[in-house]
Amino acid sequence: xxxxxxxxxxxxxxxxxxxxxxxxxxxxxxxxxxxxxxxxxxxxxxxxxxxxxxxxxxxxxxxxxxxxxxxxxxxxxxxxxxxxxxxxxxxxxxxxxxxxxxxxxxxxxxxxxxxxxxxxxxx
Numbered sequence: 001x002x003x004x005x006x007x008x009x010x011x012x013x014x015x016x017x018x019x020x021x022x023x024x025x026x027x028x029x030x031x032x033x034x035x036x037x038x039x040x041x042x043x044x045x046x047x048x049x050x051x052x053x054x055x056x057x058x059x060x061x062x063x064x065x066x067x068x069x070x071x072x073x074x075x076x077x078x079x080x081x082x083x084x085x086x087x088x089x090x091x092x093x094x095x096x097x098x099x100x101x102x103x104x105x106x107x108x109x110x111x112x113x114x115x116x117x118x119x120x121x122x123x
Contacts, residue, residue, distance in 0.1 A: 036097075
């Protein structure tokens with residue numbers, strides 16, 4: 001079983017940037033798609049971005065496509081989410097997830113999850 005740990009969250013003003021990291025241990029994730037999801041207060045868990053095992057295919061939610069960039073370093077077993085031009089509506093707990101069936105935007109296909117990292121964007 002792979003363990004995922006997110007980091008890099010925090011409080012930032014609108015227009016600012018943050019870089020989230022998702023470090024994996026226990027098993028390599030180099031063969032898996034990794035996704036980022038977020039859950040705001042009293043909201044459902046929403047897809048944010050994903051990256052294929054090679055990094056050759058990325059997918060983004062429309063709301064973040066022109067502001068966020070997902071990348072990965074398979075040597076370090078780590079996936080990143082660079083978030084620029086942050087907005088108050090980006091405030092949420094951000095989770096990374098993966099697994100052998102991980103694909104697309106459906107969180108049910110991702111079976112290993114981190115504990116999440118809080119991102120708060122002030123106006």
